[in-house]
Amino acid sequence: MEEKIKELTLLLLYLTSWKEHDFPDELRRSWKGYPFDVLNELTDEDLIRGGIRSKSVYLTETGVNEAKKLLKKYVGT
Secondary structure, three states: OHHHHHHHHHHHHHHOOEEOOOOOOOOEEEEOOOOHHHHHHHHHOOOEEOOOOOOEEEEOHHHHHHHHHHHHHHOOO
């Protein structure tokens, strides 16, 4: 169950993200309004990055690619 929560959190981060002009095309920023333990796991896996005090994170290229796979897995598109 914990793995699904982590996957769905990454997917939600991706779906609610926006492109930041200061980053390359595939990097996206999202608000981190999710459980910190899940965000910490995603950070440890280098799927997201961001400071402890910031209110948002950005998805790494690996995180974006993984989120796209999860979109196909859970939504089918």
